[in-house]
Amino acid sequence: MTQSTLKRDCRLAEEISEEIRNLSDAYGNECWKKGGSRLAKTLLKDVPLTEDVPIKIRANDVGFGYGHQDILQNIDFTVREGEFVVLMGPSGCGKSTFLRLVSGLSLPTRGKLEIDGEPVRDTSIERAIVFQDYSLFPWLTTGENVMLALSQVMKKKKKEIQQVAQEYLQMVQLEHAFDKYPGQLSGGMRQRAAIARALALSADLLLMDEPFGALDPVTRVHLQDLILQLWQDRRQTVLFVTHDVEEALFLADRILLFSPGPPSIVAHELKIPFARPRQRKKVFQSPEFTELRDQLMDHMNKGLFEKLEREETVFYPGDRI
Numbered sequence: 535m536t537q538s539t540l541k542r543d544c545r546l547a548e549e550i551s552e553e554i555r556n557l558s559d560a561y562g563n564e565c566w567k568k569g570g571s572r573l574a575k576t577l578l579k580d581v582p583l584t585e586d587v588p589i590k591i592r593a594n595d596v597g598f599g600y601g602h603q604d605i606l607q608n609i610d611f612t613v614r615e616g617e618f619v620v621l622m623g624p625s626g627c628g629k630s631t632f633l634r635l636v637s638g639l640s641l642p643t644r645g646k647l648e649i650d651g652e653p654v655r656d657t658s659i660e661r662a663i664v665f666q667d668y669s670l671f672p673w674l675t676t677g678e679n680v681m682l683a684l685s686q687v688m689k690k691k692k693k694e695i696q697q698v699a700q701e702y703l704q705m706v707q708l709e710h711a712f713d714k715y716p717g718q719l720s721g722g723m724r725q726r727a728a729i730a731r732a733l734a735l736s737a738d739l740l741l742m743d744e745p746f747g748a749l750d751p752v753t754r755v756h757l758q759d760l761i762l763q764l765w766q767d768r769r770q771t772v773l774f775v776t777h778d779v780e781e782a783l784f785l786a787d788r789i790l791l792f793s794p795g796p797p798s799i800v801a802h803e804l805k806i807p808f809a810r811p812r813q814r815k816k817v818f819q820s821p822e823f824t825e826l827r828d829q830l831m832d833h834m835n836k837g838l839f840e841k842l843e844r845e846e847t848v849f850y851p852g853d854r855i
């Protein structure tokens with residue numbers, strides 16, 4: 535063994551023991567399974583996604599409808615562990631509906647939807663979701679909303695849980711709102727509180743439905759960077775819905791574009807080649823960025839114009855809120 539490999543292995547051993555200490559502090563002994571999987575992800579965080587990475591979500595001919603109206607049809611794709619996948623498509627095409635299916639809040643009316651090789655039958659603490667309408671408990675303060683989520687995954691005393699909740703609220707610049715009720719917050723603040731609550735769960739799968747829709751541009755940029763930073767550290771699998779083309783290109787490994795529908799299918803898939811960790815300026819100024827943005831806009835416009843040619847109603851984002 536050379537001196538440099540010895541040094542490298544010692545450093546790795548130090549990192550492993552440090553991580554084990556952190557995990558044991560954070561979760562206690564009951565949660566070693568979860569701790570072990572986080573440890574593996576932490577150690578593998580800089581390893582690129584390859585075909586060898588296990589499949590997290592598999593949709594096989596998935597369909598869903600309300601009554602006689604089919605909303606989603608023949609949805610077929612896989613998402614690998616640790617992938618950041620963005621879902622895009624015109625308003626009303628079924629992106630939120632698909633997130634509900636993955637979360638287990640609704641079940642497919644046809645086809646198979648699996649997570650970790652098991653059919654989705656119910657909701658799970660391993661799947662954190664940020665809804666468009668924030669859905670905080672109005673009778674709890676902002677801090678209590680985050681603490682409630684944390685108490686599901688941390689076996690700790692109230693004071694420690696309170697401290698961690700404060701840290702998550704600080705991440706979304708909301709530490710001053712700990713004792714305020716959701717009704718006392720602005721829409722953007724409620725949205726940030728819901729994001730803090732979802733992040734606090736450290737779930738394997740993070741489902742985000744237009745999480746930055748109500749935010750001002752500066753806060754939006756801050757939260758995009760935060761999500762990417764946390765994703766880089768934790769390597770959660772993320773499904774993220776947005777109407778913002780630039781946001782999608784900056785965040786995603788892959789973009790799935792739904793057709794206008796209903797019923798909608800996954801009409802196009804775009805792989806995003808920018809190296810990680812990503813630097814905003816570098817990405818936005820690259821020639822590939824402009825090319826990908828134009829490609830994506832072309833695909834989105836094509837779907838909409840086809841729909842108009844069939845003389846169907848086209849909805850705009852926000853029409854249905």
Ligand SMILES: Nc1ncnc2c1ncn2[C@@H]1O[C@H](COP(=O)(O)OP(=O)(O)OP(=O)(O)O)[C@@H](O)[C@H]1O
Nearest residue numbers: 600605624625626627628629630631632851852854
């Ligand atoms: N509870 C419901 N009952 C009947 N139809 C519904 C219900 N919820 C949603 N829909 C319909 O399902 C379709 C898909 O809605 P969904 O909210 O999934 O679209 P979306 O792509 O997320 O839209 P947006 O971008 O506007 O949020 C729409 O036509 C909508 O009207």
